[in-house]
Amino acid sequence: MRAVVQRVSRAKVTVNGSTAGEIGLGLLVLLGVGRDDTDADATYLADKFSGLRIFEDEDGKMNRNVVDVGGSVLAVSQFTLYGDVRRGKRPSFDAAAPPPSARRLYEFFVEQIRAAGLRCETGRFQETMQVELVNDGPVTILLDSKKQF
Numbered sequence: 001m002r003a004v005v006q007r008v009s010r011a012k013v014t015v016n017g018s019t020a021g022e023i024g025l026g027l028l029v030l031l032g033v034g035r036d037d038t039d040a041d042a043t044y045l046a047d048k049f050s051g052l053r054i055f056e057d058e059d060g061k062m063n064r065n066v067v068d069v070g071g072s073v074l075a076v077s078q079f080t081l082y083g084d085v086r087r088g089k090r091p092s093f094d095a096a097a098p099p100p101s102a103r104r105l106y107e108f109f110v111e112q113i114r115a116a117g118l119r120c121e122t123g124r125f126q127e128t129m130q131v132e133l134v135n136d137g138p139v140t141i142l143l144d145s146k147k148q149f
Helices: 039-051 099-115
Strands: 002-015 018-023 026-032 062-064 072-077 120-122 130-144
Touching: 002 039, 002 072, 018 072, 018 120, 026 039, 026 130, 039 099, 039 130, 072 099, 099 120
Parallel strands: 026 072, 072 120
Antiparallel strands: 002 018, 002 026, 002 130
């Protein structure tokens, strides 16, 4: 699994003009599911996010996690994180999981975030979405469950 995590002061996802998910302070997680991903990948990333220390403490150092600051998570499925443009200018998505398994792992990931005691809003799987956010910092972190980066 691959993820782009952004520390936000607020974020919202809409589908056809209707709000699907919205948070204040917290993490916006754009999540891509790969063809070879398993429950272990989702569990690894969910654990990583809940403990990721990217919020500032009283000294201005990144020492707090989303739980410490009482934040929430907005998880948005984004298969384009597996877009490969090494051979031209049109992305290939061959490494992305097919929709049925991607949906299952995305939903499992959301369950893991909620099981950690976090409020987790979502987008809508396999829908065209508009994502609005205010990146606080800006702070953006890339994560890969296979630790490729």
